[in-house]
Amino acid sequence: MKINTKYFSEIEIADDDVYRFPEGIPGFENEKEFVIIYNEDKKSPFQWLQSVINSNLAFVAIDPFSIIPEYEVEVPDDEVEMLGIHDITDVSLLAIVVVPDDFSKISANLLAPIIMNTKNHLAKQITMNTNKYKIRQYIIDELRTRGGQD
Amino acid sequence: MLVLTRKKNESIVIDENIEICVIEISGDQVRLGIKAPKSASIHRKEVFEEIQEENRQAAAAIDPSKLMGF
Numbered sequence: 001m002k003i004n005t006k007y008f009s010e011i012e013i014a015d016d017d018v019y020r021f022p023e024g025i026p027g028f029e030n031e032k033e034f035v036i037i038y039n040e041d042k043k044s045p046f047q048w049l050q051s052v053i054n055s056n057l058a059f060v061a062i063d064p065f066s067i068i069p070e071y072e073v074e075v076p077d078d079e080v081e082m083l084g085i086h087d088i089t090d091v092s093l094l095a096i097v098v099v100p101d102d103f104s105k106i107s108a109n110l111l112a113p114i115i116m117n118t119k120n121h122l123a124k125q126i127t128m129n130t131n132k133y134k135i136r137q138y139i140i141d142e143l144r145t146r147g148g149q150d
Numbered sequence: 151m152l153v154l155t156r157k158k159n160e161s162i163v164i165d166e167n168i169e170i171c172v173i174e175i176s177g178d179q180v181r182l183g184i185k186a187p188k189s190a191s192i193h194r195k196e197v198f199e200e201i202q203e204e205n206r207q208a209a210a211a212i213d214p215s216k217l218m219g220f
Contacts, residue, residue, distance in 0.1 A: 007214050027202035028209070046217045059208050060217065078189040096205060099212040109208075112201045127193055127201060135197075135204050143220045 004055035007048065008037060018052055019116055019123040022082075026112075026125060031057060034123070036094070045146065049094065049114070061094040062108050067142040072132070073113055079126050083117045090119040098136065106143070107136040 004010050017035045024031050028051075037048040037058075045066035051057035064071040073093060075085070085091055093115060095108040110133035116123040154162060161171040167187055174181040184192055 006211070025205055026198060027205035041218070044217065045220060057209055059205070060212065076189060076191050078191065081189075096208045098204060098208045099216060100207075103216055109201065109204055111197075125201070125205075127191070127197060129192070135200050146220055 003035070003050070003052055005037065005048075005050045006056055006058035011037070013052075016121070019121050021123050021125075023124060025114075028057065036061070045143070046097070047094065049096070060097040060099055061114070062097050062139070064093055064095045064108065064110055064113060067108065067139050067146065068110070071110065073115070074128060074130070075115055075126060079115065079124060083115060083122045083124060084120050085115075085117050087119075090117055092116045092118050096125070097139075104140050105138060106140055108139050109135050110137045111135045 001015070002010050002012055013035050019034050019036070021032050021034065023029065025034075031051050031054060033052040034049050035052060037050050039046055039048075045062050047061050047063070049059040049061045064073075071093075075083075075091075093113050095110050095113050097106065097108050099106055111130070112125050112127045112135060114123055114125045156162065156172050158172050158175055161169050163169050168190060169185040171183040171185070172180060173183045186192060
């Protein structure tokens with residue numbers, strides 16, 4: 001099917017590309033279907049999370065491991081069950097990114113990552129009970145280090 | 151909303167498996183102890199509200215060219 005997107009006009013997606021968020025996303029509780037638009041630049045850590053229904057809703061997202069290789073996520077038992085996760089290798093993670101006018105203040109929500117089951121395509125933004133990560137974790141230093149290594 | 155009065159070291163029990171105990175009262179702060187199954191997710195309300203607000207900010211339009219070169 002074809003969908004309209006916020007940043008890439010119209011794109012073609014398969015039904016299998018759609019991730020279902022049964023509870024929506026905090027702040028957007030009615031938005032239950034998203035697709036990941038992968039960056040054309042394969043080296044880029046940034047991807048896009050585009051609402052299927054609402055063309056004007058898209059988030060910049062980042063693989064948390066691409067900026068913090070030792071990133072750790074603990075998924076509570078009930079979320080594991082709700083997402084139907086049976087194998088850790090079926091889990092994929094994204095952190096939602098805020099890109100402010102002052103780019104040096106770019107941040108990722110590492111406290112509340114999006115957990116995706118790549119097998120059944122169920123997903124949810126969960127909140128971890130930890131003070132190791134922040135909702136607004138500044139990532140410019142990690143990005144620059146990455147950029148320097150490429 | 152159900153409103154109950156509790157003193158220090160008194161508890162309330164929800165659904166037989168969640169216990170919330172008043173550990174300490176000091177001025178306008180209350181320390182709560184929570185005994186609950188590992189499956190119960192417990193968060194300060196403001197954390198959830200902060201995530202909602204952060205997501206709303208993340209949904210604002212940006213200039214994608216800013217993200218190039220990393």
